[in-house]
Amino acid sequence: MIEPAVAAAPPRSTLAVCRTLSFPMRxxxxxxxxxxxxxxxxxxxxxGHLAEPLIWLACIGLGLGSLLPPIEDMSxxxxxxxxxxxxxxxxxxxxxxxxxxxxxxxxxxxxxxILNAPMGPADIVTGEWLxxxxxxxxxxxxxxxxxxxxxxxxxxxALFIVPVVLLAGLSFAGIAMVFTGLSPREDLxxxxxxxxxxxxxxxxxxxxxxxRLPEALQIVAHVLPLSHAVDLVRxxxxxxxxxxxxxxVTVLLVYATVSIVIAVAVISxxxxx
Amino acid sequence: xxxxxxELLRKSYGAQEVVKGISFNVAAGECFGLLGxxxxxxxxxxxxxxxxxxxxxxxxxxxxxxxxxxARAARARVGVVTQFDNLDVHFTVxxxxxxxxxxxxxxxxxxxxLVPRLLEFAGLTEKGDAKIETLSGGMKRRLMxxxxxxxxxxxxxLDEPTTGLDPQxxxxxxxxxxxxxxxxxxxxxxxxxxxxxxxxxxRVAIIDRGALVAIDSPAAMxxxxxxxxxxxxxxxxxxxxxxxxxRPVAARIEIAGDTAFCYCRDPQPLLRTLDATRSLRxxxxxxxxxxxxxxxxxxxxxx
Numbered sequence: 001m002i003e004p005a006v007a008a009a010p011p012r013s014t015l016a017v018c019r020t021l022s023f024p025m026r027x028x029x030x031x032x033x034x035x036x037x038x039x040x041x042x043x044x045x046x047x048g049h050l051a052e053p054l055i056w057l058a059c060i061g062l063g064l065g066s067l068l069p070p071i072e073d074m075s076x077x078x079x080x081x082x083x084x085x086x087x088x089x090x091x092x093x094x095x096x097x098x099x100x101x102x103x104x105x106x107x108x109x110x111x112x113x114i115l116n117a118p119m120g121p122a123d124i125v126t127g128e129w130l131x132x133x134x135x136x137x138x139x140x141x142x143x144x145x146x147x148x149x150x151x152x153x154x155x156x157x158a159l160f161i162v163p164v165v166l167l168a169g170l171s172f173a174g175i176a177m178v179f180t181g182l183s184p185r186e187d188l189x190x191x192x193x194x195x196x197x198x199x200x201x202x203x204x205x206x207x208x209x210x211x212r213l214p215e216a217l218q219i220v221a222h223v224l225p226l227s228h229a230v231d232l233v234r235x236x237x238x239x240x241x242x243x244x245x246x247x248x249v250t251v252l253l254v255y256a257t258v259s260i261v262i263a264v265a266v267i268s269x270x271x272x273x
Numbered sequence: 274x275x276x277x278x279x280e281l282l283r284k285s286y287g288a289q290e291v292v293k294g295i296s297f298n299v300a301a302g303e304c305f306g307l308l309g310x311x312x313x314x315x316x317x318x319x320x321x322x323x324x325x326x327x328x329x330x331x332x333x334x335x336x337x338x339x340x341x342x343x344a345r346a347a348r349a350r351v352g353v354v355t356q357f358d359n360l361d362v363h364f365t366v367x368x369x370x371x372x373x374x375x376x377x378x379x380x381x382x383x384x385x386x387l388v389p390r391l392l393e394f395a396g397l398t399e400k401g402d403a404k405i406e407t408l409s410g411g412m413k414r415r416l417m418x419x420x421x422x423x424x425x426x427x428x429x430x431l432d433e434p435t436t437g438l439d440p441q442x443x444x445x446x447x448x449x450x451x452x453x454x455x456x457x458x459x460x461x462x463x464x465x466x467x468x469x470x471x472x473x474x475x476r477v478a479i480i481d482r483g484a485l486v487a488i489d490s491p492a493a494m495x496x497x498x499x500x501x502x503x504x505x506x507x508x509x510x511x512x513x514x515x516x517x518x519x520r521p522v523a524a525r526i527e528i529a530g531d532t533a534f535c536y537c538r539d540p541q542p543l544l545r546t547l548d549a550t551r552s553l554r555x556x557x558x559x560x561x562x563x564x565x566x567x568x569x570x571x572x573x574x575x576x
Contacts, residue, residue, distance in 0.1 A: 018378050018379065018424050019378030020346070033361075033372055037364075108361070109355075112355060112359050113355070113360075116323065116348065116355065116421075117348060117377055118346065118376065118378075
């Protein structure tokens with residue numbers, strides 16, 4: 001092909017005034033890049049977020065649930081939907097922090113390009129964490145919107161589900177980022193979902209109350225974050241102030257902050273080798 | 274004034290020392306080449322210069338800033354074209370430039386204002402809305418270069434900028450890089466192509482096994498390091514000819530496969546012995562940078 005005529009000299013820009021960016025701003029720019037890509041594929045993305053929880057709800061909530069008595073003073077569908085919402089936040093945030101982040105890290109080399117700008121590993125890891133947590137929260141909020149017309153939201157208290165899913169999203173995103181940083185190979189990622197998240201879902205009060213478990217498993221469930229997110233969302237969806245709300249929030253906060261600090265350390269080490 | 278100074282740079286990975294005390298300066302306005310076999314330490318040296326890897330010892334100053342301490346500030350003043358394209362496939366050509374400019378603290382509208390000129394420079398004016406996967410290899414490389422210029426850099430680092438490109442694409446990229454240097458700015462590039470060095474570089478450093486083995490202008494290096502004429506001889510009776518007639522008259526002979534590379538200052542005595550040996554074929558040419566490179570780094574495969 002014939003190449004178009006090219007300019008004689010490179011553009012010495014009078015506009016390109018580089019400004020020093022603050023750490024929060026740098027993190028937000030990393031998250032923003034992912035947000036712009038997500039927005040481009042919005043419909044497909046939302047369908048992906050919603051398909052799995054809705055299928056679970058239809059099958060187990062409506063189908064199996066119609067055979068079950070009420071649990072904790074609520075219909076089984078109500079009980080399950082709240083659990084499913086928290087579980088979807090976990091799944092979406094984890095998938096983004098593992099498959100999404102590692103694709104941008106190793107496969108698409110997006111991180112490599114960003115690192116050659118005045119950006120550092122901590123900016124990237126923290127930005128990816130913010131994005132994955134937010135994406136998890138968005139999934140939770142979309143399910144919340146779907147619950148509305150079915151009468152599954154019974155009080156304005158449910159508005160507090162917004163900060164709860166954001167906090168839960170950041171907890172699960174942080175833990176998953178640590179896994180991404182520690183995992184030596186991509187083929188191990190699937191085990192995070194089958195050997196960690198699936199068992200976690202089964203003991204965290206998504207399908208039945210944690211109290212039905214053997215005592216040892218109850219302790220495990222309370223040490224891990226999902227049961228706390230489930231309890232918060234479930235109480236708020238029926239208009240109750242959750243029992244031991246401070247404990248639940250503290251556990252999620254600790255998971256979120258400790259995990260992101262570890263993730264930054266682990267991934268920074270690998271990026272600067 | 275120096276755009277880049279590297280002093281006694283050392284870096285080990287485990288027990289293996291990949292950079293063993295390299296020192297060099299790059300003057301502002303210069304095009305500087307780093308040559309070396311695969312695994313010689315070129316990419317590690319570049320990564321140290323950009324602050325991505327912390328050296329074990331040594332001092333680096335880039336654009337008058339201390340590396341790695343002020344690496345982020347220094348990267349605001351430099352552009353980088355990596356060995357493998359890392360364009361964002363989810364964005365169009367123009368979006369790639371705009372999104373990337375934001376990382377340098379440019380505002381959205383400032384980035385947009387830069388796009389037409391950057392695309393013109395890269396010969397991609399018509400391609401602003403094109404998707405990345407529709408671009409040819411040469412176009413992607415030019416877009417990589419355009420993207421590396423969003424911050425109006427003083428120094429441009431390029432890691433093998435034309436590997437894998439056809440001759441037309443390479444010539445266009447050389448032309449763009451020349452005009453970048455003509456604007457008073459500095460280029461540091463690594464390459465395996467000797468013609469690329471001879472066309473572009475004011476000075477070149479040859480690195481082997483983590484150490485700097487020569488540094489000079491390409492022409493001076495050829496004059497100093499090697500005899501001026503090479504005669505390549507091949508044919509069935511080559512080994513016997515080399516021992517009986519070649520060695521006495523050539524300054525130096527290297528044998529690689531079925532070819533003897535005979536280096537000499539005066540080719541006439543050698544050509545006369547060849548005339549007498551009908552079964553041999555010979556090609557005479559001037560010595561070039563590749564001959565210097567092979568003399569200094571050897572003919573053995575490195576990986």
